[in-house]
Amino acid sequence: MSLLRVSARASRTLISRRTIGLGQTSFRRFNSTEAAAVVDPKISAIVDQISTLTLLETASLVSELKTRLNISDIAFPAAGAAPAAAVEAAPAVEAEPVEEKTIFSIKLESFDAKSKPKIIKEVKGLLGLSLVESKKFVEAAPKVLKEGVTKDDAAKIKETLEALGAKVSLE
Numbered sequence: 001m002s003l004l005r006v007s008a009r010a011s012r013t014l015i016s017r018r019t020i021g022l023g024q025t026s027f028r029r030f031n032s033t034e035a036a037a038v039v040d041p042k043i044s045a046i047v048d049q050i051s052t053l054t055l056l057e058t059a060s061l062v063s064e065l066k067t068r069l070n071i072s073d074i075a076f077p078a079a080g081a082a083p084a085a086a087v088e089a090a091p092a093v094e095a096e097p098v099e100e101k102t103i104f105s106i107k108l109e110s111f112d113a114k115s116k117p118k119i120i121k122e123v124k125g126l127l128g129l130s131l132v133e134s135k136k137f138v139e140a141a142p143k144v145l146k147e148g149v150t151k152d153d154a155a156k157i158k159e160t161l162e163a164l165g166a167k168v169s170l171e
Contacts, residue, residue, distance in 0.1 A: 104154040105171045106145040108161070111138065115165030122164060126157065144171075 039047075053061065065071070111119050116138065124134035126145065137143060145168070146157070158168045 102151050104149050104151060105147045106149055106154055106157055107142060107169045107171055108138065108145045109142045109167040109169055111141060111167065112165035118164045119161065119166050122161060 050058070050061070108119075108123075120131070120134050120138050123129065123138055123145065124131060127134065127137070129137065146154075149157070154170050158170060161168045
């Protein structure tokens, strides 16, 4: 139904332009083949050659053009060649020696005897253990409390346990 409306509107517009006296109307569409006729034959030949390349050949062409023209790598969110450029840029990233760790294991090293009940309650809440299991866990220190924890969560847990009197390390 909506397709009929669109075509009816287009035909009414065309009829009204001709009846008003605009004479011959020429409609030019975007991305049409008419625009390609204006292109220089040299550029057209280059485009034809590039269109026959495989994906890997295109990636190497892009990298060669970047080096020859001294163009820095800029990540474009919707660029088709961005994944290929990212693969080639990966060795440069590996050359950097410092890489920040994002996943940690929290290890309960030791605790103050006076704060043992508070630490047992905190471990019970963190791990979801029963009171007896969390008591055995705390008494078995040094022991890994949690593994695969993000940096922010690990820092919060460490700060909480240290405030209660435990010695905690992040690995």
